[in-house]
Structures are given as C-alpha cells and as structure tokens.
Amino acid sequence: MDVTTKQSLEFNATTFPNERRSPEGFLPIATEIRRDIIRMLVRAGSGHSGGPLGSADIFAVMYFGGYMRYRPEDMQWEGRDRFVLSAGHMAPVMYASLANAGCYPKEEQATLRKYNTRLQGHPGRDMHLPGIETSSGSLGQGISIAVGMAMADKLLDKNDRRVFCLTGDGELQEGSVWEAVMSASHFKLDNFCWIIDNNDCQIDGRVPDVMNVYPIVEKAQSFGCDVIVVEGHDYADLMRGFDRFLQNQANGTGKPTCIVAKTYMGHGVSFMNDKFEWHGKPPSKDQAVAALEELSSI
Amino acid sequence: MELLGQKPTRFGFGDGLVVLGERHSNVVVLGGDITGSVMTSLFKDKFPDRFFSIGIAEQNATTIAAGLALSGKIPFFASYGAFCALRNADQLRISVAYNEANVKIGGGHAGISVGPDGATHQVLEEVAFLRTLPHMTMIVPADYEEAKKATIAMGEMVGPAYIRFGRSPVPMFTTPDTPFELGKANVIKDGNDVALIASGALVWEAILASQELAKKGISARVINVHTIKPFDFATVTAAARECGAIVTAEEHQVHAGLGGAVAECTAKNAPVPIEFVGVKDSFGGSGEPEELMVKFGLTWKEIYASALVAMERRDKGSSGVRAIKDVPSYA
Numbered sequence A: 001m002d003v004t005t006k007q008s009l010e011f012n013a014t015t016f017p018n019e020r021r022s023p024e025g026f027l028p029i030a031t032e033i034r035r036d037i038i039r040m041l042v043r044a045g046s047g048h049s050g051g052p053l054g055s056a057d058i059f060a061v062m063y064f065g066g067y068m069r070y071r072p073e074d075m076q077w078e079g080r081d082r083f084v085l086s087a088g089h090m091a092p093v094m095y096a097s098l099a100n101a102g103c104y105p106k107e108e109q110a111t112l113r114k115y116n117t118r119l120q121g122h123p124g125r126d127m128h129l130p131g132i133e134t135s136s137g138s139l140g141q142g143i144s145i146a147v148g149m150a151m152a153d154k155l156l157d158k159n160d161r162r163v164f165c166l167t168g169d170g171e172l173q174e175g176s177v178w179e180a181v182m183s184a185s186h187f188k189l190d191n192f193c194w195i196i197d198n199n200d201c202q203i204d205g206r207v208p209d210v211m212n213v214y215p216i217v218e219k220a221q222s223f224g225c226d227v228i229v230v231e232g233h234d235y236a237d238l239m240r241g242f243d244r245f246l247q248n249q250a251n252g253t254g255k256p257t258c259i260v261a262k263t264y265m266g267h268g269v270s271f272m273n274d275k276f277e278w279h280g281k282p283p284s285k286d287q288a289v290a291a292l293e294e295l296s297s298i
Numbered sequence B: 001m002e003l004l005g006q007k008p009t010r011f012g013f014g015d016g017l018v019v020l021g022e023r024h025s026n027v028v029v030l031g032g033d034i035t036g037s038v039m040t041s042l043f044k045d046k047f048p049d050r051f052f053s054i055g056i057a058e059q060n061a062t063t064i065a066a067g068l069a070l071s072g073k074i075p076f077f078a079s080y081g082a083f084c085a086l087r088n089a090d091q092l093r094i095s096v097a098y099n100e101a102n103v104k105i106g107g108g109h110a111g112i113s114v115g116p117d118g119a120t121h122q123v124l125e126e127v128a129f130l131r132t133l134p135h136m137t138m139i140v141p142a143d144y145e146e147a148k149k150a151t152i153a154m155g156e157m158v159g160p161a162y163i164r165f166g167r168s169p170v171p172m173f174t175t176p177d178t179p180f181e182l183g184k185a186n187v188i189k190d191g192n193d194v195a196l197i198a199s200g201a202l203v204w205e206a207i208l209a210s211q212e213l214a215k216k217g218i219s220a221r222v223i224n225v226h227t228i229k230p231f232d233f234a235t236v237t238a239a240a241r242e243c244g245a246i247v248t249a250e251e252h253q254v255h256a257g258l259g260g261a262v263a264e265c266t267a268k269n270a271p272v273p274i275e276f277v278g279v280k281d282s283f284g285g286s287g288e289p290e291e292l293m294v295k296f297g298l299t300w301k302e303i304y305a306s307a308l309v310a311m312e313r314r315d316k317g318s319s320g321v322r323a324i325k326d327v328p329s330y331a
Helices: A003-007 A023-044 A050-054 A056-064 A088-100 A106-111 A141-156 A175-186 A207-211 A216-222 A235-251 A285-297 B009-023 B041-046 B058-069 B081-086 B089-098 B126-130 B144-156 B202-215 B233-243 B258-269 B289-295 B300-315
Strands: A082-085 A163-168 A192-198 A226-231 A257-262 B027-031 B051-053 B074-080 B104-108 B137-139 B161-164 B186-189 B194-198 B220-224 B227-229 B246-253 B274-279
Touching (some): A003 A285, A023 A056, A023 A106, A023 A285, A050 A056, A056 A088, A056 A235, A088 A106, A141 A175, A141 A192, A141 B058, A141 B089, A175 A192, A175 B058, A235 A257, B009 B027, B009 B041, B009 B074, B027 B041, B027 B058, B081 B104, B126 B161, B126 B227, B137 B144, B194 B202, B194 B233, B202 B220, B202 B246, B202 B300, B220 B233, B246 B258, B258 B274
Parallel strands (some): A163 A192, A192 A257, B027 B074, B104 B161, B137 B161, B194 B220, B246 B274
C-alpha cells in the first residue's frame, strides 16, 4: 500500500488473513484498522474515537492471529468462535476489523451512523452486518450474553467453540458485570475469554475519579478468573494473553480467562493519546488528515 | 360457564414447562433462587441437565438467557414479576427485545393477590411496560389450564415472550378442550348490551358480573384477552361497535395495561365509553388475597357497577373518559 492510499480519506480494498503470525506482523493490520476508524468517524461526524483507536491492537491480534476461528465469507458458520463487544460504543473498531477481515465490503464503512446503515451507532443485530453476534450498547449486558453463549457451547452442545468478550474499564462500574463474571466461573467456562480494555478513561474523566473500580486484577481473580495483565499495544504481550486463554481451554482448567490489556485511549494518534476528551467525539476534517498523515508512515 | 375448582396459574406454568421439556430438547430453564415458588422446580427435577441456577441476579439471568437464545436454545427464566419484568427492564429492552432473542420470561406472584408479602412483591405495572416493547409477546392467562396452554404456546412460537401468573389459587373454568390461540381473544359469553373485557383472575369476576347483570336483563359480552400483545384489535373493535359500552378489568394499575390497550384500540376504531376496573394508581399492601381484592376494588361488584355507568354514559350520549375517582363503588 503506497503512502497516498494510506493518507487518503477513501477506503481501499486491502484485506488481511486470520492466521498465526509473528508479533510484528500485526502492526500493518492494526494501523489500517486505525486509519479506517478515522475515515469512518470523520464521515459520520459523530461517534467515539478514543476507545476504538486505543483497542485497535487488541482487535488486530484477536481477529487476525488465528485465535478466533471464523469464515469471512460465512459469518453464520456454525463452528465459528464468537465475539461480543460489550462496550458497544466502541463499534467502529469492530466494524473496521470485520471489514479488514473481508466479512463485508470495506467501502461500506463509509455508511457508519448513516440512515439505514448496517453499521449502526451501536451494534444492532437487526441490521445483519456479518460478524455482529448481538446488539450492545447498554453497558454491562454484553458480557452476560457472552456467558450465555459460552454456557450453550460448553454445557449444552459440548463443543470446543470459544467466546470472546471485550468490556471497557469504566463499564466495570455496572454491577451486573460482576454477576456475569461470577456465573462464568461458577459454570467453569474455560471457553470464555474476557478482555478488559483498561485505558483508565471514561467520558467524565479518569476512571478512579469518576468511580474507582480498582483493584481490577484482584477483583477478577477473586471472582474466579485466571487473570493475565498485558501491555495492550505490545503484540507479543497480547499474544501471550490470548495464548494463555487457548491453553486454559485446552487444559480444561475450568477457569474463565481475563486479559487486562493496559491501553491508552486514542493510541496511534498523538494528539488524542490518553485524553479522555476523545472518548465520544469524532475528528474534524483537518484532524482526520493530520491523523492519517501520522498513521501513513507504517 | 362452570366453576371447575381452584388452582394457581403458576401450577399451569410449571406443568407446561415439563411438557415443553419433553417435546423439545433445546428448552432450558434458568432459576432465580425461588424455583419452588414459580414452579420451575418441576422442570429442574425432570431435566437437571437443562436447568441452570443463576442465583438472585435477574439482570444477569435475563441476559444469559439472551446469549443462550442466540445459540439456538429456548431459554425460560422465571422469577417474581417484580424482579423479572422491571428490575431487568433494560436487559429485556435491549438484549431480549431489540435482539429479537427467543427468550421466554415467566413472571410469577403478579398482582395484589400475592397477599401477605406486601407491596414490594405485588407487581402491578409490568403489563404496561412489556406491551410497549417491540417484538414482545405478552400473555396473562386466566386460569390453570390456560396458563399451561399459554406456556406451551409461548415455547413453541419464535420470539421474545412473557407470561404473567399468580401465586394464589384462582377459579378454574377452562378445560383442555377450550380453544387457545396466541393473539386471539376468547369471547366467553356473547351479549350486546355491554362488553366486559378482562384478563387474568378478573376474567372469572367478569363472568360473575355478567351473571348478575343478566338478572337485570342486561346481556353482557365477556371477553378474555389472554394475549395483551399482539392485541386482538378485531375482537375488541367488534365488541365496541356491537355493544357501545365497555368495562375493562385487570389485576394491574388502571393505567396503560389491558385498559390502556383497549382504549387505544377503540379510540382509533370505534370510540365508546369505557370504564376501567383495576388498581387505581396506588401500591398494594399486606393482607389475605381475598380481602385485598375487595380493598382494591377488583371483584365482580366493581365490574357490575362500572357496566351500569358505561351503559348510562353511552345512553346519554356522553363521550370521553371519566376520572378514575368518579367511578362509583358497588354498595
């Protein structure tokens, strides 16, 4: 991909396969996901920039590292692993990941938040975008849905499908999250992988200032999870987290895996990095051009 | 219409679930700690591998049910209606209804006939909420047999559904042969002077009221609206046109429940005077079910008196709805 294509506000047709790869192999994918997030949001004129940019590396590893088994051309395939975005407002990063995996046409990303789009402001299952397993957006609910899915797979259908779920860290203030985690360990769901995007930011400010949820690691451990803390922008470390999940499932540990990914909101775009003000707003045209320029060197 | 005995509608729910479990291997049940009260214990004993105890966590149970439904299961979650219709309202709205997840909720201990437990447990508002949710089916069975049939029917339809049932024994008057079709109100007794449109335990009271009215030469049509949503517009509109006066009766707030649905329907299709029998914008309280039904004005007597008022308003050509406080009590 040449620099002009990378800097363009237009979407390109490049897609990436889902396979085991070396840590450095994720950088071009995560960067293209970030570029698409910028392209989507500047067109939409509203939406969330910070969380999607900050979690792009997690999504690159999860969707493109062979951890989730899926068929881009058939996202209804019965044997697929499922991902639930409990933090529904981070939809752009999921939409960009699915587009870059080839699940739907990349140019359709231009319709984010537009009338009749399959890319609703928060994921809407009724619009049938391939790869959207459930509607989400009211925080705390997605993780319970994911637990229900993991129960169906492990306890009823007795297969080896995996369920991944990402929550934010501010989302942990929703009490029902802990009901869900309690039940995940109660039912010994080692096929369940819970990722916390721990960027320490929410709309009103830093998470401990709005309502302290720390210590997160000890809380998750005491609720019965196997917790692994990773640097959320370090691909080798992220791989270590997802590998641990696969081992837990293969070994039948009976424990859900909790990956606490330390991230920075807005990471990859210097003027957004670690600024909670970017939680819920899109870039202006000038800011988008500047962001794409910064993201074009990779 | 004959009285066949007394039995709680929750027994019908419990027995219906067992039938569903036998017929369909993908029916699963989630427990919310009070499985003996809401009769899911019958399913638990018979199909332990398809029963999951979620504990006292209605939000989680509702949403786990959505996850199971999105995996091809037919999950039932039952608790007291106060907690599995309203505490989990957001989960019902988004994870169940918006997702069109095939989740079935059983809301027990509905209405003031719960009795001694008091106002916290006497849910009187959930019909109003549930009937506003897109995709939701809302059922209020009138007796044991109907509750059993309704439970089986909701398990065998596709889409989110809620059934409301009660704790105390109520008169049984339908039989296994009585027709039951979701969304189709049952005209129990024909008549053209006034229509008594009721749900749940108040259907029997409406039957009693019609018998008293008959003594005065008034022929009342009695309609059992067991499915609040989808609403049977045709049957209610026909009743409005042919009777010209309506009384609604339900063990629920007079606002926005069955009475609200009837008012919406007739205001659009055939405006006629309506009187509303229900709990009048108040909370319940402790007491024996029978004394509470009297205290809150949920007996045949209020239906009878309201029928006379509705007919009088019709005959005087009055229009509009009287203030609730103006409804006379039967003396």
